């Protein structure tokens with residue numbers, strides 16, 4: 719079942735980086751993952767969170783969404799994806815938390831979505847809850863993309879789902895770290911690919927083998 723027209727409209731009006739077809743595919747993959755704890759890495763203003771929150775409501779899951787809300791490298795002044803309207807004038811820093819709050823208030827998803835404001839390096843130190851669904855859409859540098867995979871994908875139960883956004887096998891289309899994460903996950907035999915839509919890849923955990931550490935570039 720697709721998300722309601724009003725939520726789709728709200729997501730459409732929310733600033734972010736997820737085309738509608740990929741958002742629909744993300745929603746459907748999440749619904750299939752079923753009830754349990756879901757984790758989103760990279761919230762920004764909540765565009766993907768609306769789709770995942772709507773899916774969580776459908777199957778009685780709980781979504782936790784993590785972001786420090788100060789943007790990635792490409793969101794900083796002078797970079798391609800900088801949005802001056804998201805800068806907090808009192809600090810001069812990008813701050814997407816007020817926009818997320820507004821999105822969640824309008825979406826009425828408070829009962830199924832819990833935002834965590836923090837750096838993934840810090841959250842990864844204490845996170846221990848088993849996951850049935852993980853969406854990686856945070857920092858796209860090699861070091862942090864690999865960190866986020868190691869820190870959080872290890873908690874996905876066998877049969878659970880890993881979705882990765884901004885996966886570009888061809889460097890001409892975009893940055894490579896999310897692609898490297900997908901290659902690492904599949905080559906290790908721990909995940910297998912289930913589907914792809916645009917730059918979204920959906921994988922399923924098929925092995926309880928430990929993910930381990932260390933960067934991996936194909």
Ligand SMILES: C[S@@+](CC[C@H](N)C(=O)[O-])C[C@H]1O[C@@H](n2cnc3c(N)ncnc32)[C@H](O)[C@@H]1O
Pocket residue numbers: 733734735736759760761762763764765766767784785786787788789790814836837838839855856857862
């Ligand atoms: C690509 S955006 C997420 C887009 C969002 N999923 C959407 O649908 O619009 C990436 C987000 O990751 C966050 N981020 C970057 N590095 C981070 C880190 N080390 N810890 C926590 N959040 C981080 C940024 O603040 C940014 O909001």
